Amino acid sequence: MSNSSRCAACKSLRRKCPQDCVLAPYFPSNNPQRFSWVHKIFGASNIAKMLQQLPVELRGEAADCMAMEAYLRVENPVYGSVGIIYQYQQQIIEVQNEIIKINGEIAVYNALLQHQQLQQHQDSFFSTDNDFNL
Amino acid sequence: MGGNSPCASCKLLRRRCAKDCIFAPYFPSDDPHKFAIVHKVFGASNVSKMLQELPVHQRADAVSSLVYEANARVRDPVYGCVGAISFLQNQVSQLQMQLAVAQAEMLCIQMQQDPIMPTPQIEEVDPDHKPSLLQNNLPHQYLNFASSSNVRESFFGHDMVS
Numbered sequence: 001m002s003n004s005s006r007c008a009a010c011k012s013l014r015r016k017c018p019q020d021c022v023l024a025p026y027f028p029s030n031n032p033q034r035f036s037w038v039h040k041i042f043g044a045s046n047i048a049k050m051l052q053q054l055p056v057e058l059r060g061e062a063a064d065c066m067a068m069e070a071y072l073r074v075e076n077p078v079y080g081s082v083g084i085i086y087q088y089q090q091q092i093i094e095v096q097n098e099i100i101k102i103n104g105e106i107a108v109y110n111a112l113l114q115h116q117q118l119q120q121h122q123d124s125f126f127s128t129d130n131d132f133n134l
Numbered sequence: 135m136g137g138n139s140p141c142a143s144c145k146l147l148r149r150r151c152a153k154d155c156i157f158a159p160y161f162p163s164d165d166p167h168k169f170a171i172v173h174k175v176f177g178a179s180n181v182s183k184m185l186q187e188l189p190v191h192q193r194a195d196a197v198s199s200l201v202y203e204a205n206a207r208v209r210d211p212v213y214g215c216v217g218a219i220s221f222l223q224n225q226v227s228q229l230q231m232q233l234a235v236a237q238a239e240m241l242c243i244q245m246q247q248d249p250i251m252p253t254p255q256i257e258e259v260d261p262d263h264k265p266s267l268l269q270n271n272l273p274h275q276y277l278n279f280a281s282s283s284n285v286r287e288s289f290f291g292h293d294m295v296s
Contacts, residue, residue, distance in 0.1 A: 073184075
């Protein structure tokens with residue numbers, strides 16, 4: 001394989017890119033940054049090992065997810081993707097609390113409305129010219 | 135961390151555990167599995183490099199998150215942590231819809247009430263407006279991770295095999 005058709009992984013590692021290169025389908029030469037992220041965080045041999053252990057039809061998704069995780073770890077070296085997970089968990093709690101609060105307000109309004117309607121009904125009942133012998 | 139007993143990392147790597155071993159504070163010898171899983175996914179030298187680049191007071195948190203990620207990847211070798219992110223994104227979307235429905239219902243009640251009813255402080259439902267508590271620091275690309283083609287282009291190769 002000529003130099004110009006090496007995948008991003010082999011280019012970065014300065015080696016020949018064989019026909020059956022495990023990484024080539026998932027780390028094309030036109031996106032070198034994607035490989036640099038995964039290489040920095042997981043290491044080329046770890047990535048190759050992990051992909052080799054998967055059926056071919058799942059390797060694409062796995063490589064994408066590892067690239068995402070590596071990117072998140074580069075962006076946030078302390079928490080990585082766990083930071084995002086935590087933020088989403090916090091958001092969920094906040095939105096749930098907001099929903100509970102609004103549902104509570106709706107319940108109060110509905111109760112007040114019912115009370116108001118009952119009051120109006122009673123008022124109209126007792127304001128007629130009916131003559132009751134009490 | 136005893137005087138002469140090697141930490142879990144040095145035990146696994148079969149080397150002498152130096153006094154200033156970078157792993158020792160975070161990988162005690164009584165929990166060999168913790169280092170084993172991090173080494174399996176990230177590699178000891180990568181972990182060492184990552185820790186060295188961090189100030190000391192952040193290293194414990196970094197190790198905890200690395201252990202979490204490594205565990206997630208071993209449990210789910212395809213999606214790892216990203217599976218959890220995707221799941222939580224969907225949950226947030228569903229809750230956003232529920233919130234919008236509740237807010238719309240509240241608005242209807244307000245509009246139906248006569249002036250004697252107290253008017254609560256509630257923002258009007260705007261179809262283009264996400265509730266402000268959701269417009270936090272979370273970058274837009276993560277909110278649309280599962281479907282945004284812009285994100286996929288950045289992270290994912292063009293020759294994806296699926």
